[in-house]
Amino acid sequence: MSYLDKSLKEIHQALQEGKVTSKELTEEALKRAHEYQEELNSFVTILDDAKEEKVTDNVLSGIPCAIKDNFSTKGVLTTASSNILSDYVPVFDATAVAKLKDAGMVMIGKTVLDELAMGGTGTTGHTGIVKNPWDPTRMIGGSSAGSAAAVARGIVPYALGSDTGDSIRKPAGYGGVVGYKPTYGLVSRWGLFAFASSLDHVGCFAKTVEDAAYVIDNIKGIDEKDMTSFDSSNVNIVDNLNNDVAGKKLFYIKEIVDELKEDKKYYDNFLKVLDYAKELGMEVKEESIDGNILRGIYPSYMAISCAEATSNNSNLTGIPFGNRKDGSTPDEVMINTRTEGFSELIRRRFVIGSFILQKENQEKLFLNAQRIRRLIVDKVTDLFKTYDGCIMPNAGSIAPKFDEEHDRLSDKYLLLENHLGIGNFGGFPSITIPSGLVDNMPVAINITGPIMTDDVVFNIANKLEEKIGFVPLSKKEEK
Amino acid sequence: MYKVTIGLEVHCELQSNSKVFSPAINGYTEAPNSHVAYQDLGFPGILPVANEEAVKRALKVSMAMNCKTPDEIIFDRKNYYYPDLPKGYQITQMTKPVGINGYVDIDVNGEIKRVDIHDTHLEEDTASLDHYDTYSLIDYNRSGIPLLETVTEPCLHSKEEALTFLETYRSLIVYCGVSEARSDKGQMRCDVNVSLSETDELGSKVEIKNINSFYNVGRAIDFEIERQTEILQNGGVVEQETRRLDDETGETFHMRSKVDAVDYKYFIEPNIAPTPVTDEMLEEIRKTIPMLQLDRKRKYMEEYGLSEYDSDVLVKVKENSDFFQECVDLGTDPKKACNWVTGMLMGYLNENEIKIEEVPIKPIMIKELVDLVDAKTISSKQAKEVFECMIESGKEPNVIVKEKGMMQISDDSAIHDIVMEVLKENDEQARSYNPEKTRMIDFFVGQVMKKTRGKANPAKTMEMLKEELSKYGK
Structure with a gap:
């Protein structure tokens, strides 16, 4: 087995002992990136000139990683997988990227996303669709599609992603890797291309809970450039991974899990994980939340995210930067740039967002969506007074085939496929870990906890991961 | 005759070390695009950080205008597309402005009139555009400069009242030390709403946007009164619209009608966490608000028995008024202090076109000088000589008198x-x-x-x- 496929701690040890070099790891990661690019299309940019980094005491030093292409990277093309930014080279680093650079990471590429991070399929980026390494006829999910695929394929041990509705956790589940979205403000959003600011989170993909913990410990922290970031110097995730979880209390939401019952394979997998939790001494209970509120998650998410997105992306006019198209007046320049620069799906979201923000619609659409958001967050926060976390199936099925269509108005879709948005609504720390295979494809569970308890959420996930004993694709094939 | 009703929206740039939501310098420079941070260009991934100093300054003006302050500071986005607006939205305050429901007293020919303030809010300025024949240039130096917009109720009824309010407001800003408020530097700009009516009900509101000087505000009001009067006299209806003033001719022109009004799709800026406004914070700020121009004028006339003319001269520049007040506080007779300050001192300043801060004179020196004359140690003729020496050298009067051997023999x-x-x-x-x-x-x-x-x-x-x-x- 290549050192690249080992845990971050093991790679770090090997680097320190001189068994492998940063250069070798970098070359190996670049080789794999190219090798799988045609099959998976994970990368917008592969950085062939990536240089090895000095190995320090930091576990991340000298180890390659990939960055979602909506993180501003100084001097490195950053497209957000949109034609409007297909030539955009940023002049500054996102804080998360800068922190990884300080830690000594080696960035080997920028990964494909759904255009401007809006989408959950990984099929809408301007450089083409991203495929699932477990089965290339299936999607990996999105929007952090390339990062998920690159980690699932073992091209890099970890990757940065962003999560506005479930954009890290959904594809992590489909790809059989760990996906983490921290408490809102734990990691600075400076330099993350904004989709919906009140819902956007910076997070990561890794093969194990422990690896993800190392990444988050390195990128978290208060940032004077992000007023919503907070001081978390008292939070140490790695150090608390192995605490005893006996006595911890978990709940699952009845109305959502009920939708899973009709499909025994999935339901059994979930029950098995609940049994593991109980074996670890945790209490697991069922809790009920009004189905009408739960059915409101998806529509209110769409309303809020589209509204914020239409405003956040108003900077893309081609005037100060970007792919400017000609026009005889400034208005024409902006209209032409935006018409040609965005795909139809994106324009559709902007029209929806604009409609929602219009004076005559704000009360009914925008403010009501925020009321639903508030209702859900209040309810879950209330439950978190009793519980340490909420444990749920990550999605209603394995990764869909490219031609599969969801009935977006069915309860199954509204509840099972969209409940991860609760984590974004409340800014709750939320982790997705693989929980086994169904039809030879990975399935996953999600644990979401009260804000600022990132360490506890990691701790619970780490203990469950040991019990589950999932083998990632990259290691599986080595055997 | 029709009843004229005028409302004003006054924009004033605030001084601060950095811009209101970015770390770029907030300062005048000749070099275009030299005071620019990533935020000011609207690059993807930027986030605003609210400038505490600018917020406090805005609160200071709000309190000086007797406004109700909010329980927390939050901002809103005003969304529209224009080449001078790099983010595609302006961060401003709509939900909770720094001040609402205030008032400012103005002195219109000796009559005190209370002007009601609808609100005052903090926002960011746009970039500035220079138009040429076939192209335009954008200077982002102005992008993100803190701007305070104060909106009056439609409660002014003549050009004179409007201009007096503007002068009073400018002095309030300058007295508060939050801006130079110079329209020649583009630091003050104004939108004027004029409506005419035969009854007490307001007529159609006509807004004249972006007027760059008080003089032009006067011209715009004159022109609008004349234009609207003519329409009404001919039995016409004044259209509710937005107009602009042609600086050359002093005439106003149609820009857009009410039906074309832009929907700015305001919503709360999600990247700026609400900051609570505490009583302690307000108290701290309140302590820094000086006595304002009109109050000082009244005090000088009523308490010190100064003439209206002298009082006006003294309060015109806050630093001169402060200097005078300190002389009085040190025990100098107010009339004598006034004579020295408005006479010799301000004469010297005017002649040399300098400010009081630029001469090495201190209030205690005026006090000493007056004492020397009172004690008949020197004659008033000698006092003038001492003053001239004092203002040049910064030496104390006693020292000068000794050095020049001026001491009168009174023994x-x-x-x-x-x-x-x-x-x-x-x-x-x-x-x-x-x-x-x-x-x-x-x-x-x-x-x-x-x-x-x-x-x-x-x-x-x-x-x-x-x-x-x-x-x-x-």
Whole structure:
């Protein structure tokens, strides 16, 4: 087995002992990136000139990683997988990227996303669709599609992603890797291309809970450039991974899990994980939340995210930067740039967002969506007074085939496929870990906890991961 | 005649070290695009950080205008597309402005009028555009500069009231030390709403946007009153619209109608976490608000008995007024302090086109100078000489008087000795002294002064000479 496929701690040890070099790891990661690019299309940019980094005491030093292409990277093309930014080279680093650079990471590429991070399929980026390494006829999910695929394929041990509705956790589940979205403000959003600011989170993909913990410990922290970031110097995730979880209390939401019952394979997998939790001494209970509120998650998410997105992306006019198209007046320049620069799906979201923000619609659409958001967050926060976390199936099925269509108005879709948005609504720390295979494809569970308890959420996930004993694709094939 | 109703929206750039949501310098520069941070260009991934100093300054003005302050500071986005707006939205305040429901008293020809303030809010300025024949250039130096917009109720009823409000508001801003408020530097800009009506109900509102000087505000109001009067007199209806003023001709032109009004799709800026406004914070700020122009003027007239003219002269520039006040607080007679400040001091400043901060003079020096004259140590003529030396050198009056040997001889016995000496030396004239002949006494005073090199107190000398001459030789 290549050192690249080992845990971050093991790679770090090997680097320190001189068994492998940063250069070798970098070359190996670049080789794999190219090798799988045609099959998976994970990368917008592969950085062939990536240089090895000095190995320090930091576990991340000298180890390659990939960055979602909506993180501003100084001097490195950053497209957000949109034609409007297909030539955009940023002049500054996102804080998360800068922190990884300080830690000594080696960035080997920028990964494909759904255009401007809006989408959950990984099929809408301007450089083409991203495929699932477990089965290339299936999607990996999105929007952090390339990062998920690159980690699932073992091209890099970890990757940065962003999560506005479930954009890290959904594809992590489909790809059989760990996906983490921290408490809102734990990691600075400076330099993350904004989709919906009140819902956007910076997070990561890794093969194990422990690896993800190392990444988050390195990128978290208060940032004077992000007023919503907070001081978390008292939070140490790695150090608390192995605490005893006996006595911890978990709940699952009845109305959502009920939708899973009709499909025994999935339901059994979930029950098995609940049994593991109980074996670890945790209490697991069922809790009920009004189905009408739960059915409101998806529509209110769409309303809020589209509204914020239409405003956040108003900077893309081609005037100060970007792919400017000609026009005889400034208005024409902006209209032409935006018409040609965005795909139809994106324009559709902007029209929806604009409609929602219009004076005559704000009360009914925008403010009501925020009321639903508030209702859900209040309810879950209330439950978190009793519980340490909420444990749920990550999605209603394995990764869909490219031609599969969801009935977006069915309860199954509204509840099972969209409940991860609760984590974004409340800014709750939320982790997705693989929980086994169904039809030879990975399935996953999600644990979401009260804000600022990132360490506890990691701790619970780490203990469950040991019990589950999932083998990632990259290691599986080595055997 | 129609009733004229005017409302004003005044934009004023605030001073601060950095811009309102970015770390770029907030300062004047000749070089375009040199005070620009990533935020000011709207690059993807930027986030705003609210400038605490600018927020406090805005709150200061809000409180000086007797506004109700909010329980927390939050901002809103005003969304629209324009080449001077790099983010595609302007961060402003709509939900909770820094101030609402305030008032400012103005003095319109001696009549005090209360102008109601609808609200005052903090926002960011846009970039500036320079238009040429076939292209335009964008200067982002102005992008993100803190701007305070104050909106009056439609409660002004003449050009004079509107201009008086603007002057008063400008002085309030300057007195609060939050801006130079100079329209020639583009720091103050104004939107004017004018409506005419035969009844007490307001007529159609016509807004004239982005006027760059008070003079032009006056022209716009004049033109609108005339234009709307003509329409109404001819039985027409004034259209509710937005117009612009042509600086060349002083005429206003149609920009857009009410039906074309832009929906700015306001919503709360999600990247700026709400900051609570505490009582302690407000108290801290309140302490820094100085007594304002009109209050000072009233005080000078009522308490110090100064003339309206002198009071106006004193309060015109806050620093001069502060200087005067300190003289008075040190115990100087207000009228004498006023004479020195409005006379010699401001004369000197005007002549040299400098500000009071630029001369090495301190209020305590005026106090000393007045004391020296009061004590008859120096004459008022000498005092002027001392003043001139003082303002150039910054030396204290006592020092100057000593250095120049100006100290008057007021000691009775010393003067008496000299008087007797002079009389003896001019025995003949002294004997023939006739009190009717005033020229004679002047001769003797002149002799005493000659001997003392002008240092003998003239009043005392005169008194003593008269007494001694009347007894001389008898």
